[in-house]
Amino acid sequence: MDIKTMTFLIVGASFILYIGIAIWSRAGSTNEFYVAGGDVHPVANGMATAADWMSAASFISMAGLISFMGYDGAVYLMGWTGGYVLLALCLAPYLRKFGKFTVPDFVGDRYYSQLARTVAVICAIFVCFTYVAGQMRGVGVVFSRFLEVDIVTGVVIGMAIVFFYTVLGGMKGITYTQVAQFCVLLFAYLVPAVFISIMMTGNAIPQLGFGDQITGSETYLLDKLDGLSADLGFAAYTLGSKSTIDVFFITAALMVGTAGLPHVIVRFFTVPKVRDARRSAGWALLFIALVYTTAPAxxxxxxxxxxxxxxxxxxxxxxxxxxxxxxxxxxxTGLIGWEDKNQDGKMFYSGDERNEMKIDRDIMVLANPEIANLPSWVIALVAAGGIAAALSTSAGLLLVISTSVSHDLLKRNLMPDITDKKELFYARLAAGVAIVVAGYFGVHPPGFVAQVVAFAFGLAASSFFPAIIMGIFYKRMNKEGAISGMLAGITFTAAYIIYFKFVNPAANLPQNWWFGISPEGIGTLGMLLNFVVAFVVKQFTAEVPQDVQDMVESIRYPKKQVVNP
Structure with a gap:
C-alpha cells in the first residue's frame, strides 16, 4: 500500500478516535469545560499534561533543530525539560491548592485587583496566540506532505478538527483526547527511532545507539558525523558555536517560560487533590522523558x-x-529545493558556497523514516504522531484563550452576573474566534515551529513567571508592583523580538544583540526587568492587605491543628 493511502487510513482512524472521545466526554457545565470536573486520574492527567506540553515544537521541530545545529540545539532540550521540573516541584502543588481555574484568576485574586486580572488576561492571550501559531504551522507541514495538499489547506483541516473537540468537549473532552494523542505520538516517535537504531548500529535502544559504533565498522556514529560536518563546511556536530551568555539566557528563558505557561498550569486543576497534582506531575515527567531522551538520537x-x-x-x-x-x-511542499549551481546535474549539500540544497529543518522528523526507507505504515504513523502533537497543544492553548475571555474577562470583570449557560456560550465563541486567528498565523508564521514556540516561552517568562513566583513565595508583593512588572517585562520582550524578527531582520546578528542575547533568549532579561520593576514600585506603594498575606501563607503551609488537652 502506498504512503498516501496508508496515511489517509492511519491519520483518518486517529481523527475518528479523537472526535469519538470528544463526543463521549463532552462538557455539560462550566466546571467540566474549564477543569474537566476536577476528577481526572493522576496517570491520565500525566499523559494529558505530557501531550499538552510536547507540542509540534517537541515532536516535529526539536530533533530538527538538534540535527541542524548539533550541540547548540541542546539548549532547547535542556530548557524545556528543566522547565517542567521547575513547574512540577515549585509551582504546581501551590497553584492547585489555591484552587482557581486559570492563571489570570490566580493573579487577580492574589493581587486583589481587577486590573491585575485584566493585564494577566492580555498576557495569556498574547502568549497563547504566539505559541499556537507554531502548532498550526506544524499541522500545515504534516498535511502538506502526507496528504499532498498545500500548507493553507492543511492548516484549515487542522483548524476544523481542533474546533470540533475544543468547542464541544472543553477541558473534559481535551483531557481524554490528549491521553489518546499522547499514546499515538509516543508510539510514532519511538518506533522509527528503534528501527533506524537497529539498522545503523545494531542497538535496539536509540538513546544508546546514537553513541554506538556503526554496524560493520569500528567508527562511532558521532565521529562520522563530526567528520562529515567538517568536510562539508559545517560546524562540528558535537561542538557548540553559541556564546555562553546566549546559551544561558535561552535555556533560562525556556525553563522559566515553561513554568509560566498557562495551558500547562491549568492541567493541575483537573485532579481531585493537591497530592494528585504532584503525582500527575511525576507521571508527566516520565512520559516526557521517553520522548525527549530519544530526540538527540x-x-x-x-x-x-x-x-x-x-x-x-x-x-x-x-x-x-x-x-x-x-x-x-x-x-x-516547497520545504526542500535544489539549484544546480555548477550545471552538473548532481545535488550537493554543504555548509559553504558549494551548497545547492535548501532544506527546512522542520521536516527532519517527518522525513526521517522515508530517508531510511522504512515501511509505509511507519511513515504514516509518524505523520499521525506529528498531527497529534500539534493538535493536542493547540487545543490546550485555545482553551486557555477561551477561558481567559469568558471566565476572567467577562465573568470576573465585565459581566459578573452572567449565567453559567451564557458563560459557556461565550467560552465556545471565543474558542472559535481564536481558532480562526491561530489559523492565520499558522499560514503566515513569524519563523520555523520551534523558534516561534521559543518566542512564546520568552513572553511567558517575562510576564507570568515573576508574578506567580512572587505571588506564592513573597506575601508582601503588592498589586502595583506585580502589574508594573508584568507590563514592563512583556512589553520589553515583545518589542525586542518584533524589532529583530519583523522591523529590522537584517540586524538580527550577534553583534547587534544587547549583551549578546538573541531574541530566543531575551525573555530571561525581560523576566529580570519584571522582578526589578516590581520590587521598585512596591517600595513606593501601599502594603498588601493582611487578609491577602494570610491567604498566601495558607497556600504554602497547612493550617495548624488545635489539639484539645
Missing part, C-alpha cells in the same frame, strides 16, 4: 542518512534524475 540518525543520501557515500553528489523519492515528494 533521531537528530543524529536523520543527519547522517540525509547527508549520505544527497551527497552519496563518497560525498561527490547524487544525480538529480536518480534522486530518492522522498526528495521529490518534499519538493512539492
Amino acid at each position: 533521531i537528530a543524529t540518525f536523520a543527519r547522517v542518512n540525509m547527508i549520505d543520501t544527497i551527497n552519496g557515500e563518497q560525498s561527490t553528489g547524487t544525480d538529480y534524475a536518480q534522486a530518492p523519492e522522498w526528495i521529490k515528494n518534499w519538493e512539492k
Whole structure:
C-alpha cells in the first residue's frame, strides 16, 4: 500500500478516535469545560499534561533543530525539560491548592485587583496566540506532505478538527483526547527511532545507539558525523558555536517560560487533590522523558542518512534524475529545493558556497523514516504522531484563550452576573474566534515551529513567571508592583523580538544583540526587568492587605491543628 493511502487510513482512524472521545466526554457545565470536573486520574492527567506540553515544537521541530545545529540545539532540550521540573516541584502543588481555574484568576485574586486580572488576561492571550501559531504551522507541514495538499489547506483541516473537540468537549473532552494523542505520538516517535537504531548500529535502544559504533565498522556514529560536518563546511556536530551568555539566557528563558505557561498550569486543576497534582506531575515527567531522551538520537540518525543520501557515500553528489523519492515528494511542499549551481546535474549539500540544497529543518522528523526507507505504515504513523502533537497543544492553548475571555474577562470583570449557560456560550465563541486567528498565523508564521514556540516561552517568562513566583513565595508583593512588572517585562520582550524578527531582520546578528542575547533568549532579561520593576514600585506603594498575606501563607503551609488537652 502506498504512503498516501496508508496515511489517509492511519491519520483518518486517529481523527475518528479523537472526535469519538470528544463526543463521549463532552462538557455539560462550566466546571467540566474549564477543569474537566476536577476528577481526572493522576496517570491520565500525566499523559494529558505530557501531550499538552510536547507540542509540534517537541515532536516535529526539536530533533530538527538538534540535527541542524548539533550541540547548540541542546539548549532547547535542556530548557524545556528543566522547565517542567521547575513547574512540577515549585509551582504546581501551590497553584492547585489555591484552587482557581486559570492563571489570570490566580493573579487577580492574589493581587486583589481587577486590573491585575485584566493585564494577566492580555498576557495569556498574547502568549497563547504566539505559541499556537507554531502548532498550526506544524499541522500545515504534516498535511502538506502526507496528504499532498498545500500548507493553507492543511492548516484549515487542522483548524476544523481542533474546533470540533475544543468547542464541544472543553477541558473534559481535551483531557481524554490528549491521553489518546499522547499514546499515538509516543508510539510514532519511538518506533522509527528503534528501527533506524537497529539498522545503523545494531542497538535496539536509540538513546544508546546514537553513541554506538556503526554496524560493520569500528567508527562511532558521532565521529562520522563530526567528520562529515567538517568536510562539508559545517560546524562540528558535537561542538557548540553559541556564546555562553546566549546559551544561558535561552535555556533560562525556556525553563522559566515553561513554568509560566498557562495551558500547562491549568492541567493541575483537573485532579481531585493537591497530592494528585504532584503525582500527575511525576507521571508527566516520565512520559516526557521517553520522548525527549530519544530526540538527540533521531537528530543524529536523520543527519547522517540525509547527508549520505544527497551527497552519496563518497560525498561527490547524487544525480538529480536518480534522486530518492522522498526528495521529490518534499519538493512539492516547497520545504526542500535544489539549484544546480555548477550545471552538473548532481545535488550537493554543504555548509559553504558549494551548497545547492535548501532544506527546512522542520521536516527532519517527518522525513526521517522515508530517508531510511522504512515501511509505509511507519511513515504514516509518524505523520499521525506529528498531527497529534500539534493538535493536542493547540487545543490546550485555545482553551486557555477561551477561558481567559469568558471566565476572567467577562465573568470576573465585565459581566459578573452572567449565567453559567451564557458563560459557556461565550467560552465556545471565543474558542472559535481564536481558532480562526491561530489559523492565520499558522499560514503566515513569524519563523520555523520551534523558534516561534521559543518566542512564546520568552513572553511567558517575562510576564507570568515573576508574578506567580512572587505571588506564592513573597506575601508582601503588592498589586502595583506585580502589574508594573508584568507590563514592563512583556512589553520589553515583545518589542525586542518584533524589532529583530519583523522591523529590522537584517540586524538580527550577534553583534547587534544587547549583551549578546538573541531574541530566543531575551525573555530571561525581560523576566529580570519584571522582578526589578516590581520590587521598585512596591517600595513606593501601599502594603498588601493582611487578609491577602494570610491567604498566601495558607497556600504554602497547612493550617495548624488545635489539639484539645
